[in-house]
Amino acid sequence: MxxxxxxxxxxxxxxxxxxxxxxxxxxxxxxxxxxxxxxxxxxxxxxxxxxxxxxxxxxxxxxxxxxxxxxxxxxxxxxxxxxxxxxxxxxxxxxxxxxxxxxxxxxxxxxxxxxxxxxxxxxxxxxxxxxxxxxxxxxxxxxxxxxxxxxxxxxxxxxxxxxxxxxxxxxxxxxxxxxxxxxxxxxxxxxxxxxxxxxxxxxxxxxATRIMSLRDGTKKMSKSDPSDLSRINLNDDADAISKKIRKAKTDPDALPSEVDGLKDRPEADNLVGIYAALSQSSKEAVLKDFGGQQFSAFKPALSDLAVEKLAPMTDEMRRLTAxxxxxxxxxxxxxxxxxxxxxxxxxxxxxxxxxxxxx
Known part of the structure; x- marks a missing residue:
């Protein structure tokens, strides 16, 4: 060799x-x-x-x-x-x-x-x-x-x-x-x-190499977190995914237009990173589309994307484990x-x- x-x-x-x-x-x-x-x-x-x-x-x-x-x-x-x-x-x-x-x-x-x-x-x-x-x-x-x-x-x-x-x-x-x-x-x-x-x-x-908790953007998303709202499980249905993203912790400011604006905003950075990963794009691209918008507009879009990407996988997991x-x-x-x-x-x-x- x-x-x-x-x-x-x-x-x-x-x-x-x-x-x-x-x-x-x-x-x-x-x-x-x-x-x-x-x-x-x-x-x-x-x-x-x-x-x-x-x-x-x-x-x-x-x-x-x-x-x-x-x-x-x-x-x-x-x-x-x-x-x-x-x-x-x-x-x-x-x-x-x-x-x-x-x-x-x-x-x-x-x-x-x-x-x-x-x-x-x-x-x-x-x-x-x-x-x-x-x-x-x-x-x-x-x-x-x-x-x-x-x-x-x-x-x-x-x-x-x-x-x-x-x-x-x-x-x-x-x-x-x-x-x-x-x-x-x-x-x-x-x-x-x-x-x-x-x-x-x-x-x-x-x-998004490290996905953080939906309840605390400074902590890694974990199976051991006592709050189920902190994570999206791969066997969650569409309603559960939407609820968890809707209740995800955020701050009161609008999304920035530049990635530098996510600094010191861990929850915003986490949600933007999740969207980028699910859409196979980048944080820059996400902020180009959503910069200046409030989370009340961004969260529904993230929820729809997460359901679209995860639902087929969830269905296949259920078929296999049955x-x-x-x-x-x-x-x-x-x-x-x-x-x-x-x-x-x-x-x-x-x-x-x-x-x-x-x-």
């Missing part, structure tokens, strides 16, 4: 209802990637138990629902590998190895752990603390070169790169000796001549395809680090 095969990996946790933020910040951006390079999209159910164990049936149902959302949004099982993480054991095995590669200081700097654990970090699970190492394993088990992420996950991807770099450096001679490395395209003192794992690149783009046979077939086939890629990678990793395999 003279270079790493371009490959995309990403995933969403099956915890609670998927919402507009998941769709605009992640899933909708995956669809065009299917025609650009090999793509793997995972339902990361092992991540779903890091904070607490959900009800078993709820986790099963949510895994199928996220898969249905992928497919309804345009992720094609004939183009992409779709599977749930727990079916492919290489994720967990590589995560343990990365637990031994990553440094405590690296994990202590992760802001998401601090936010999720809060003042109760002494009672937080080890899984929540080591979550970024499993994320690194998810990506590097396939030697993925690109990961579409929201800006809130960029720090975790930087940790993935740190883990890859340390592994490549720690085992540089062994990788070269076994002849299973890829020539480093950008030689530097920080990285050896041959790499086993790629330095995965983030893909952050679009007008009979999960099709979903389960997709997940089974996807797990087999994913395993076929990850198993040889883990076999080589075991050889690199010196695990004896006499089977």
């Amino acid at each position: 003279t270079e790493f095969q371009p490959r995309v990996f990403s995933g969403v946790q099956p915890t609670g209802n998927l919402h507009l933020g998941n769709y605009l910040g992640a899933v909708s951006r995956w669809v065009p990637l299917q025609d650009q390079m090999p793509t793997i999209f995972c339902v990361v159910d092992s991540h779903a138990i890091t904070a607490s164990f959900p009800n078993a049936q709820e986790l099963t149902d949510a895994t199928r629902e996220v898969t249905a959302a992928y497919m309804a949004a345009g992720i094609d099982p004939k183009k992409s590998i779709i599977f749930n993480q727990s079916q492919v054991r290489e994720h967990a095995e590589l995560a343990w190895i990365f637990n031994c590669v990553a440094r405590m200081g690296w994990l202590n700097r992760m802001t998401q752990f601090k936010e999720k654990a809060g003042k109760n970090k002494e009672n937080a699970s080890v899984g929540l603390f080591a979550y970024p190492n499993l994320m690194a394993a998810d990506i590097l088990a396939y030697r993925a070169t690109h990961v579409p992420v929201g800006d809130d996950q960029k720090q975790h991807l930087e940790l993935t790169r740190d883990i890859a770099a340390k592994f490549n450096n720690d085992f540089a001679e062994r990788i070269k000796e076994l002849g299973i490395g890829v020539p480093n395209p950008t030689p530097s003192p920080e990285l050896p001549e041959y790499l086993y794992f790629p330095m995965t690149e983030p893909m952050i783009a679009g007008p 009979d999960p046979t099709e979903i389960d077939k997709v997940l089974k086939a996807g797990a087999e395809q994913a395993s076929a890629i990850a198993e040889p990678v883990l076999k080589e990793v075991r050889k690199i680090i010196g695990f004896l395999d006499v089977r």
